[in-house]
Amino acid sequence: MASTTFIVMSDSHGDREIVKEIKERYQGKVDAIFHNGDSELPSSDPVWDGIYVVAGNCDYDSGYPNNLVTQLANVRVAQTHGHLYHINFMWDRLDLFAQEAQADICLYGHLHRASAWQEGNIVFINPGSVLQPRGEIREKLYAKVEVTDTSIKVDYYTRDHKLYPQISKEFKR
Structure with missing residues (x-):
């Protein structure tokens, strides 16, 4: 059974050290x-080498894309910050973006609130904020x-890399 594992962070607001530490x-241990x-x-910071990164509403460097769609082995990931889809007020536009990207998973940030939920065949994941x-x-x-052919498992970790199991979730594919 094919398996893909990846890390998601967001909203580090100037804290380069936590980005570097997580990286x-x-x-080399995740996909x-x-x-x-x-x-x-x-956007030219070397810390981004090997990291898929998008622009947030506090990123004023035009070198960042607003959205990315990435194919990783057995999973298609749509990624955005979320502010351009008005996620503070509604989910329709984010859902449409994910559907148009034919995504299995849609990653977003902006709200600084860790959450994972499924709508249809798409799992939406906000990793929370590593700073605020x-x-x-x-x-x-x-x-x-962690993505397999049959499931998508989302675990959350603290800044000191300890599992925060209270909000871990697993979804069927």
């Missing part, structure tokens, strides 16, 4: 690393996603 911890925007770092969490969960988090 160094996982690079991909994603950052969903609001890094506030230059909002909402009920006040832990600074990132996500590890």
Whole structure:
């Protein structure tokens, strides 16, 4: 059975060290690393080598794309920050973006709230913020996603790389 594993972080807001630390911890051990925007770092920063990164509403460097669609072995990932899809108010536009990309997974950020949910055949994942969490969960988090032919498992980790199992989820494909 084919398996793909990747890391997702978002909303690091100038904290280059946590981006670097997560990259160094996982690079070469997972199939991909994603950052969903609001890094506030230059797009030319070497920390981005080997990371799929998109622009957030606090990224003023025009070198970042607004969206990416990435095919990883057995999974197609659509990625955006979310602000351009008005996710503070509705999910329709984000869902349409994911459908048009023919995505299995849609990654987003912006809300600083860790969550994972499924709509139709698409799993939507917000890794939370590694710097400024909002909402009920006040832990600074990132996500590890494991995809097989039959499931998508989402685990959340704290900045000190400890599993935060309270909000882990698994979805059927």
